[in-house]
Amino acid sequence: MKAWRVHTHGEPREVMRLEEVPEPEPGPGEVRLRVRAANVNFPDALLCRGHYQVRPPLPFTPGVEICGETDDGCRVIANPSLPYGGFAEYVTAPEAALLPAPEALDDAAAAALHIGYQTGWFGLHRRARLQPGETLLVHAAAGGVGSAAVQLGKAAGATVIGVVGGKAKARTAEELGCDLVVDRHGEDIAARVREFTGGRGADVVYDPVGGAAYDASAKCVAFEGRILVVGFAGGTVPAPALNHALVKNYSIVGLHWGLYAAKDPAAVRACHAELTRLAAEGAIAPLVSERIPLAGAADAVQRLADGTTTGRLVVVPDVVVPDGDGSRGGLAGGAAR
Numbered sequence: 001m002k003a004w005r006v007h008t009h010g011e012p013r014e015v016m017r018l019e020e021v022p023e024p025e026p027g028p029g030e031v032r033l034r035v036r037a038a039n040v041n042f043p044d045a046l047l048c049r050g051h052y053q054v055r056p057p058l059p060f061t062p063g064v065e066i067c068g069e070t071d072d073g074c075r076v077i078a079n080p081s082l083p084y085g086g087f088a089e090y091v092t093a094p095e096a097a098l099l100p101a102p103e104a105l106d107d108a109a110a111a112a113l114h115i116g117y118q119t120g121w122f123g124l125h126r127r128a129r130l131q132p133g134e135t136l137l138v139h140a141a142a143g144g145v146g147s148a149a150v151q152l153g154k155a156a157g158a159t160v161i162g163v164v165g166g167k168a169k170a171r172t173a174e175e176l177g178c179d180l181v182v183d184r185h186g187e188d189i190a191a192r193v194r195e196f197t198g199g200r201g202a203d204v205v206y207d208p209v210g211g212a213a214y215d216a217s218a219k220c221v222a223f224e225g226r227i228l229v230v231g232f233a234g235g236t237v238p239a240p241a242l243n244h245a246l247v248k249n250y251s252i253v254g255l256h257w258g259l260y261a262a263k264d265p266a267a268v269r270a271c272h273a274e275l276t277r278l279a280a281e282g283a284i285a286p287l288v289s290e291r292i293p294l295a296g297a298a299d300a301v302q303r304l305a306d307g308t309t310t311g312r313l314v315v316v317p318d319v320v321v322p323d324g325d326g327s328r329g330g331l332a333g334g335a336a337r
Contacts, residue, residue: 002317003088004297005059009050012305016048016062016087016298024084030092033068033078037111038086040297040313041065041144042233045305047085056083062301063087063315067101067111075101077114077272079261087297089317097265102276105286108314112286113275116148116312119230119257120206121271124152127253128204128226132157137193137202137220139213140233141178142169144304144312147287149206150176155283158204161196163189163213165307172310176287190219201225211236218244225250233307287311293319 001023004016026032044062046052063086068078077100078093080086101110124130136153140146141162153160154177162178164170165185173181182192193202201222207213210232217227218240227250240252261268278284289311292300300313 001089002294003061003084004063004294005061006048007059009048009058011302012045012048012062013298013302016301018295018298021088023090024081024092026092027081029095030081031070031095031098033066033070033076033080033091033093035066035068035086035089035091035317036075037067037107037291038063038297038315038317039065039108039111039115039144040292040300040304040315041115042231042304044085044087044301047082048301054082059083061085061088063091063297065111065114066091066093067107068093070098075107075110077101077110079114087294087315089294097261099269099272100276102279104276104279104282108288108291108312108316109286111314112144112288112312113279114272115257116145116286117152117275117284118260118268118271119145119255120148120152121275122257122260122267123206123228123230123255124149124156124204126267127255128206128228130156130158130204133159134203135159135161135197135200135222137161137163137205137217138178139163139205139207139209139217140165141176141181142172142287142310143208143233144287144309145208145230145233146206147172147176147311148284150178151284152278153206155278161193161202163216169310172287184213184216189213189216193220197222204228206230208232209234210238214238214240218250221248221250223249227252229254288314290314291316291319293317 060083066086076098080091136158138149161180162173201220205217205227208230211234294317
């Protein structure tokens with residue numbers, strides 16, 4: 001089979017190689033899956049760089065979430081067992097952790113549902129306790145993680161402010177339903193949030209960026225607000241001023257979704273059932289901006305790492321390559337066909 005493999009750590013485009021390799025053999029408690037679609041995530045770039053908390057032995061195949069098909073034809077969502085990640089034609093995955101792919105979503109959208117939307121749901125509902133009528137501030141609102149939080153916030157009855165970088169991403173955030181869009185390239189985030197909320201600020205802040213985004217959040221979080229720390233895609237881990245949190249009475253809340261999968265798998269299954277319901281109702285739909293052939297996976301991971309993408313890039317091994325272009329597919333929605 002064909003699979004992308006990393007033999008040495010570095011930038012994705014430089015270290016990922018498309019190779020012919022044997023199909024992986026399932027270990028105890030595992031099943032083999034044919035990859036129907038593999039979502040591109042920021043951890044894939046961190047894996048290539050050797051900066052992720054999990055460091056599989058070299059060589060390995062990145063790709064941490066897929067929509068796959070079992071040998072008996074069932075369509076499922078899975079997290080492949082590293083070092084045999086999802087940017088390949090076949091993977092292995094723990095059988096007990098398989099989840100049914102929602103019928104309302106096609107393969108690419110189903111592949112993009114699991115990590116991003118589970119992170120958003122646990123973050124907003126379990127950790128930040130978002131309430132109807134509250135104001136939610138989402139950084140990187142046009143990205144894969146941020147767009148999921150925007151949709152989940154709207155579904156929960158919140159007023160959503162989206163922060164983006166650039167006019168194109170601002171249009172995407174508006175289409176997602178943000179009540180206010182702030183372009184960080186030319187606007188003061190904290191000032192715009194305070195103005196929009198009548199001086200109160202944001203009740204919940206969803207921050208997958210860190211760095212300057214966190215600094216702006218601390219300036220505009222409401223009394224008894226919650227800053228939800230989801231990641232550091234901006235490359236800088238902030239050092240919060242705890243005296244500031246004390247004086248303003250706000251909470252800094254961390255979220256590592258993977259711990260729920262390890263410590264409370266029943267909660268993960270319950271969340272999936274809720275996400276499946278929301279997808280069936282049309283309340284959420286992963287923003288799949290590109291369907292990419294397997295040959296374009298390394299370029300896709302690099303572009304995500306560089307912060308130049310909007311929504312989700314999904315590698316679909318069987319996708320038809322337009323006009324002989326082996327690197328990128330076209331725009332598409334997330335509804336099942």
